Amino acid sequence: MAKAADVCVTSVRDWVRKYGNAVLDDPxxxxxxxxxxxxxxxxxxxxxxxxxxxxxxxxxxxxxLKARAIPEFSxxxxxxxxxxxxxxxxxxxxxxxxxxxxxxxxxRVDKSQRGPYGGPPPSVDLQKKFEAIxxxxxxxxxxxxxxxxxxxxxxxxxxxxxxxxxxxxSNNHVIANENDARKGNVVxxxxxxxxxxxxxxxxxxxxRLRNRLRIAKLSAWVDIEFPTAAxxxxxxxxxxxxxxxxxxxxxxxxxxIGLGGVSRGLGPDYRIDADTxxxxxxxxxxxxxxxxxxxxxxxxxLNVLTDVEYGAxxxxxxxxxxxxxTADNTGPFSNRGDSGSGIYNETHKLVALLFAGSETRTLANxxxxxxxxxxxxxxxxxxxxxxx
Amino acid sequence: xxxxxxxxxxxxxxxTPSTRSADxxxxxxxxxxxxxxxxxxxxxxxxxxxQPVDGAGARICVSVEPGEEQKVPQxxxxxxxxxxxxxxxxxxxxxxxxxxxxx
Numbered sequence: 001m002a003k004a005a006d007v008c009v010t011s012v013r014d015w016v017r018k019y020g021n022a023v024l025d026d027p028x029x030x031x032x033x034x035x036x037x038x039x040x041x042x043x044x045x046x047x048x049x050x051x052x053x054x055x056x057x058x059x060x061x062x063x064x065l066k067a068r069a070i071p072e073f074s075x076x077x078x079x080x081x082x083x084x085x086x087x088x089x090x091x092x093x094x095x096x097x098x099x100x101x102x103x104x105x106x107x108r109v110d111k112s113q114r115g116p117y118g119g120p121p122p123s124v125d126l127q128k129k130f131e132a133i134x135x136x137x138x139x140x141x142x143x144x145x146x147x148x149x150x151x152x153x154x155x156x157x158x159x160x161x162x163x164x165x166x167x168x169x170s171n172n173h174v175i176a177n178e179n180d181a182r183k184g185n186v187v188x189x190x191x192x193x194x195x196x197x198x199x200x201x202x203x204x205x206x207x208r209l210r211n212r213l214r215i216a217k218l219s220a221w222v223d224i225e226f227p228t229a230a231x232x233x234x235x236x237x238x239x240x241x242x243x244x245x246x247x248x249x250x251x252x253x254x255x256x257i258g259l260g261g262v263s264r265g266l267g268p269d270y271r272i273d274a275d276t277x278x279x280x281x282x283x284x285x286x287x288x289x290x291x292x293x294x295x296x297x298x299x300x301x302l303n304v305l306t307d308v309e310y311g312a313x314x315x316x317x318x319x320x321x322x323x324x325x326t327a328d329n330t331g332p333f334s335n336r337g338d339s340g341s342g343i344y345n346e347t348h349k350l351v352a353l354l355f356a357g358s359e360t361r362t363l364a365n366x367x368x369x370x371x372x373x374x375x376x377x378x379x380x381x382x383x384x385x386x387x388x
Numbered sequence: 389x390x391x392x393x394x395x396x397x398x399x400x401x402x403x404t405p406s407t408r409s410a411d412x413x414x415x416x417x418x419x420x421x422x423x424x425x426x427x428x429x430x431x432x433x434x435x436x437x438x439q440p441v442d443g444a445g446a447r448i449c450v451s452v453e454p455g456e457e458q459k460v461p462q463x464x465x466x467x468x469x470x471x472x473x474x475x476x477x478x479x480x481x482x483x484x485x486x487x488x489x490x491x
Contacts, residue, residue: 140490151490151491152490152491153489153490153491171488171490173488173490174490191491193491232424234423234424238488270441272412272415272416272439272441273412274411274412274413275412276443277412277441277442277443277444277445277446278441278442278443279441283441291491299441300440300441301438301439301440301441301449302416302438302439302441303415303416303419303420303437303438303439304419304436304437304438304439305419305423305426305427305436305437305438306436306437306438306486307434307436307485307486308486308487308488309485309486309487309488310487310488311488318419318420318423319419319420322438334489335489336487336489336490336491337489337490337491338489339488339489339490340490354489355488355489356486356487356488356489357486357487357489358484358485358486358487359484360484361484361486363486
């Protein structure tokens with residue numbers, strides 16, 4: 001025997017199927033949608049009875065309805081089905097939808113913005129805890145700062161050594177704290193700046209934080225050299241590497257770039273054609289970073305020499321890549337918190353490691369320089385970028 | 389009536405007969421290996437050097453603070469591979485401070 005609630009939902013569903021169109025076809029009643037709901041407006045599995053729910057852009061009082069000559073929902077109900085709800089043993093409710101229903105933005109994606117190897121551009125939600133680690137998500141080395149100070153940068157990309165150990169790569173200033181870290185320091189994901197109040201309460205000491213959120217141990221880094229009284233040294237990379245503790249999180253998505261496509265391995269260096277003065281190949285680049293998510297940029301200058309501000313002082317860099325957002329990008333190519341992002345070319349090959357930015361430009365280390373510098377610093381043989 | 393073309397003041401070093409003009413490869417080499425030498429010839433503190441990728445001629449772009457462009461020489465000479473090479477300089481008033489992007 002059917003339960004009372006089953007009978008009720010069937011009656012409501014049948015009514016909606018039979019008369020729903022007619023209600024929506026009447027332009028005078030203000031109903032923009034109709035369906036099966038709960039009189040409680042709660043979840044469909046709560047204990048209350050089912051009802052015919054009419055959606056309106058804005059709920060009005062009886063007086064306002066009368067003043068605007070809009071029929072009440074019960075009258076519309078009766079007009080299309082011949083009798084009022086109570087005479088049909090049905091209940092009705094009107095729900096304020098706030099606006100008309102429209103297709104969710106980004107349901108349609110411009111083909112030019114779609115990576116050749118992945119899905120549509122991801123949403124900016126790279127700040128949460130990920131069960132499967134990947135490039136583009138928030139990380140930090142909390143040693144010496146937590147819980148007094150919170151921080152976050154980005155996990156750039158994942159590499160493996162000849163023994164098939166996996167490592168994450170980011171900036172020195174993200175996971176080696178501008179030369180101030182120790183080998184074996186724990187890298188946590190998400191960054192401490194992205195923890196909720198409840199999480200901060202739960203992990204109120206560095207030990208508790210490490211215990212719950214560690215994903216890797218700092219293995220090596222390339223020192224950032226700051227000026228001395230005697231000289232201003234040139235830096236070429238801001239990078240560090242940490243061995244992933246595979247027992248802590250899944251590595252099945254290690255080749256993925258944020259929530260989008262996948263890495264296709266290490267790309268070539270940018271070279272300027274000796275005859276034309278232009279870059280051979282495309283200058284279009286993409287990155288997924290903790291703050292600005294998936295962005296699109298254009299390489300505008302190579303071999304850049306500039307000073308960069310750090311917490312510990314100003315360091316001079318040379319041989320850097322300068323990037324500006326494309327006209328299609330809605331904001332900057334990067335922002336604070338994106339440090340450490342891997343930058344990919346049109347075929348999703350890694351070309352650079354993001355580390356600094358100004359008002360309008362982003363600065364990145366050439367990826368091949370990063371790889372060779374990390375191979376030297378780590379001393380475990382050739383490193384390979386994990387690819388999908 | 390003849391009109392005399394106004395002479396443009398040369399602020400950079402004069403080219404000597406043994407000096408050649410830089411090509412795109414020289415620009416890359418100069419920025420990669422002779423940064424300190426180039427900076428010495430630009431009498432400003434806030435300077436960024438770069439190689440543009442627009443194909444509009446072999447040159448170094450020098451970004452300085454707005455209004456300081458006139459202090460940048462139009463060309464510099466450095467020694468590459470045992471020869472003096474003259475490098476064209478394009479001064480831009482678009483200097484911006486770069487900051488490490490960790491939060």
